[in-house]
Amino acid sequence: MAALRGKSRDGEEISEAPRVLIAMTEAMANLVTLTLRHGRYETKWCVDPNEFSRLVRDWRPKLGFIDIDLYERFIDLFGRGLSHGQPPLLCFTRKRDTSVKLSAFERGADDIVEVPFTLDEIVARPFALIRRAYDISVPLVPRLRLSSLEVDLVEQKIRIGGKELELTPIQQTLLYLLAANSGKVLSREELLSSIWGGEFEIESNVVDRHIRELRVKLGDDWRTPMFIETVPGRGYRFRSQVAVSDAAN
Template sequence: MSKQSIFVVEDEMHIQQLIKYNLEANGFKVTVFDNGEDLIEHALESVPSLFILDIMLPGIDGLEVCRQLRQNTVTKNIPIIMLTAKSEEFDKVLGLELGADDYITKPFSVRELLARIKALFRRINTVAEPKVDVITHADISIDCTRREVYKGDRLIEMPLKEFELLKMLVLNKGKVLSREHLLDKIWGFDYYGETRTVDVHIRYLRQKIEDNDDNPTFIETIRGIGYRFTDKTSPASAK
């Protein structure tokens, strides 16, 4: 069985080598880069299983690297973990909006990083073996096998976490799902983020599937609890 390949971009040499040594010691194949431009170039030639992107980089920063990876058809579905030395919500939220699947704030323990990587791969494997091939509701169609979402005939670009979140909501349409439940099921037990992560992804989903995300038809907010994918085709106002 071939090793899972991870591309890491980090300009601080000691952190770069720390990540490389420990991930390789745990059975991963690791390629490190000093800047985002080199990573993007190599990613188009040899696509890895996972990207780990530091935000603060020389040249283009990690957020721009994330954006470009998500826009390219070759790398758009490859999971991304962001590294940030900042604790401000802005960087975390912006990274998630650009398509990152997880983030970790420096300083971090190698054990925590490994836990997040393994949890992310477990969730990917779960999604890769869906019990249903296609889920439909109104004009939305979710192809579980190809991990594609259509609204009518239009293909909607959707990172992995958004895809998983939409799939769970539609499969449980009519049921209220708490933020904590969604965070647990989509991001996993060892995800250290807050429920704000769910809200960010819901907002991004609405922008993609709703005709008017200020007055959503599909994803209803249940104040103080979470969200519900309406089982009706008429508009469901956010509360």
């Protein structure tokens, strides 16, 4: 893969994978980190304000991801005490309130993503911000292998056992969210908040319905699942250990 070459807003030379500092729930941060494997980035997750400030100063990220519904004050921390200029900042919100977005822009946000979002946004928007700020084009990795699943982000397809299947954008995001948090139980509340934002009530069966439809496409029997396990009274868990690799390799 060709080396990345570019300059920061203050003229600093950049020749490595752009560093992305993420302030979100752990489940969301894992989803974003997995999705960014479709590019070439180095990521760190932090929700402690003091550690976040230290990382901004010492690790010198080239891009920030902040969930402003939960970590709104981190917008100000992202640009504080820097001698090399504030890197581009991508904010996430479940709110449709224009004043919330305008406030984020006034305080340093370069772009805002609304939840629910599609995975291609998590690839395309950082690509645009990095190119604009540093004149770098981050390579695109269209296909990833998640253990026995090969996922094509561009075509919204998965390949399993030689069979090719199409996924809806929601099914693709749900699969990535579960796989990114492999081995961990995600509650319905976490799944709703991460994928659908505030569009549905917690009592809604939207999560169960989409899990059921995704299982059908994966050929996954809920009684003896290979991939998505129901944990009674708690939520859902991705059973398979996920080893992520570029499907082209």
